[in-house]
Amino acid sequence: MAIQIGQKLNSKEAFELAIFEARKGLGFVAPNPPVGCVILDKEDRLLAVGHHQKFGGAHAEVNAVQSVKDPEKLKGAKVFVTLEPCSHFGKTPPCADLLCGLPVSEVHFGVKDPNPKVSGRGLEKIQSAGIQIVSAPESVQEELQNLIRVFWVNQTEQRCFVALKVASTLDAQMALPNGESQWITGTEARTQGHILRAHYGSILTTAKSVLRDNSSLNARVEPFNEKEIPVFVLDPEGSLASTLKNLNLSKVRRPESLFVITTGAQASRFEGVMASEQICKMETPQGQFSLKEVLQWVWDRGGASVMVEAGPNLISQFVSAKTFDQLELFLAPQIFGVASEMSWSQSLGLTKMSQALKFQKVSYQPLGQDLWISATHRSNFSQ
């Protein structure tokens, strides 16, 4: 964004800039949400920006306020923050207290804290200090909510946020009938896939996918090259045990960032290969793991969000169970011809249009010859 200090901004522009700032924290702040802050002086000129840069580090408001060299300029200033300022002592002191002590006239906030225990408290504190509270304009609400979608699900449903990554032809094929799939999409789309690995912060895959592609499942793109991304592998047959140490998966991450979910019968094959706390034993009563149990195990291991990267079998299992929050679909302008087993969905037996899985907050972005569609699904975890 080509915006400079001193430039006059309206409320919508200030929030757009704050969102842009917030996004810089994606991949670094989890399980905290990304937050951005913008300060305009009393004449609506841009004074400072800040974002939450790293988990455990200073919050966006602190970074923005500290970058103002001349405190005089904060008199009558307006603070724009994408998420309600915190009111409690966590790893840092409450931002609401910081703002209360400033001579600013208004605090504009994006979304209230989703945690029902603290929601609204930060704003009350600020208001009682004589600072006017203003909510963000309607035109940026969707983007503001989208920004904290993972944190929202974590806080309100106490569960892991689930994204499905699909690279497909226009006719919904993830591979040729013989399984070949490298590469359906071009380099730009695949690079965005690496960025999403970093943003979502952990990967769920299958032993079959790992053995076929020998993928590292890391994010080979700046600034995420050094980021270690935990991987959870579904391996009901224990087929990974014998080769695990030689796979690229193991070469690019420490043993504590690699998890296997296998059956009680096969778990012994991983003895001596992995530490016991890296192994989840789970049964497959209907021939497959319960996705909810798998996701609970991921959540218990600190997975705030997980991106499912696997073949059509696991992806369509998630689609059929409606157990996902976001679809990250990379569409390549080509046709393979529909073969049921290589499609990323399977028959859902719908009888009415109203039963279709519908998406909200759909964004479209061309990437080279391909198209990236990111869309939010109202999941049925609560059912």
Place this chain on the structure above:
Amino acid sequence: MAIQIGQKLNSKEAFELAIFEARKGLGFVAPNPPVGCVILDKEDRLLAVGHHQKFGGAHAEVNAVQSVKDPEKLKGAKVFVTLEPCSHFGKTPPCADLLCGLPVSEVHFGVKDPNPKVSGRGLEKIQSAGIQIVSAPESVQEELQNLIRVFWVNQTEQRCFVALKVASTLDAQMALPNGESQWITGTEARTQGHILRAHYGSILTTAKSVLRDNSSLNARVEPFNEKEIPVFVLDPEGSLASTLKNLNLSKVRRPESLFVITTGAQASRFEGVMASEQICKMETPQGQFSLKEVLQWVWDRGGASVMVEAGPNLISQFVSAKTFDQLELFLAPQIFGVASEMSWSQSLGLTKMSQALKFQKVSYQPLGQDLWISATHRSNFSQ
């Protein structure tokens, strides 16, 4: 486009404006191509625009030149035209002759006339009159070629241009398993579908589709409300004969704009219902009509281009035969779950990635919640 007379333009901008002008003729000029013309004065300021407005009417160059009130201004002017000026007497005198008689200094052209018999002749004529010939910049070549894609196929291959219209879910479904499909896409996408009916100028459909939806298959959108769009109906079983007169299809067009393709055995059912020249008798040796024979019949009846609007059965038949030039895909952000018979493609039995049907000149345009993907396929008509 917010460009005003007197504004200074560079070559790329002049061509973009000429393309914009040309597109105003879409739906009115077939079987002629849409053509636009822009004239800049000797100081590169916009002097005039013009486009071919109607089949049989003045060409773009004529309209642009005639709109210049002061002929003095044409001294040293530059003419930009999307297609090589014609050099022969057709319904109007040759545009090359018109340009040769003007005091202009340069003629910039988009694409050479695809007709090998006349290609380059207009340019030679202009050059021999002492006017400099300049080809369009690389950056607008794709759009210039796209503009005359129908005319190009008509001229170089002497056949009808074929577009497939598909309204589908993200997982390539055109309907629920029970056949329900109204409506997958929203109003904006459906309006664009009506515009495409007018642009392509004729429709190919099936009796099954007509009977299910009782669609008018006209273009209910300005400026095409009054346009009569010929429809060709594949009806191997003659099932349309008894109800044809009561269908919306018949109500919105004259009998001479409605054609039926049926078998010799069923043709008699249409006696007294349609004039014999509206009926095509064709056999179905493999249980279905030969698409090439059907398209030849459409071409022989003046169909420069046809848009196929039908269910997954006919659409996937066209895909499998690779007998199409353009895909007009309207994607709705929802999932039905893949059921083979409702997908718009069927297994193509591919064994290598290189065998996939690939698209060029892919454009993406959000329409409401939906996405319109228009993409060119290198068809295999010549094989």
